[in-house]
Amino acid sequence: MKIAMGADHAGYRLKDELKPFIESLGHEVVDYGCNCADSVDYPDYALKVCEEVVSGGADKGILICGTGIGMTIAANKVPGIRCALVNDLFSAKATREHNDSNVLSLGERVVGPGVAQEIVKIWLETEFSNGERHLGRIGKVKALEDKYAIHP
Template structure:
């Protein structure tokens, strides 16, 4: 499994912490930046993370900006992306179990490092339930098609 990771300057510290953790666990990480604390625009990083998944260069994504809001909005503009902004273990589990989210988004200025690791582990180890939830995802895809 290859995981794309992206952040703006507000999520850089948490991104680097999670990246180091995941590399230590043997995950294949594609870090598309940012890699400095210089101010950058989160839409660029959200979009690029989504495109990496849609182009098949990554299976899942983990993204963050200061609040997680802006970068998740940007990622969700990429057709086929279901980026879920999560704030706890429950939402990290449910976004995968019920929504089959292909990107986990977090707020780098909101989520502590310990909780972030628990959320990432939960997200990566939760399976999509399918069934009635697939029907709902199909409706989301239909909305994308209709514009």
């Protein structure tokens, strides 16, 4: 699987720690930055990763900032993205099974590297349950996206 990753200045260290771990699981990682502690704007990196996911250039995306909140908000503005902020193992599994999330958001200041690795592993390995009720709910989310989309 091809995984697009992005982080801001408050998340790049965790991103850099997770990359070799994800590759050790057999996945390809494409790093969209940032790669330093200089202040940057998280929406710029969320957009790069999310555009790669919705275009099909990457199978899934992982975003990291200080709390994960800003990245999640920015990512979910991109039509076709279902980004979940995850801080625990149960939610990592549930968001894949029930919501078919295609982008994972983590907070470097919230979860340590060990827990982050476990979250990522579960999230990458869990399949969408594809049940009728879950498909229906995702369809309703898509309908909301379509209803409020601004078309030029």
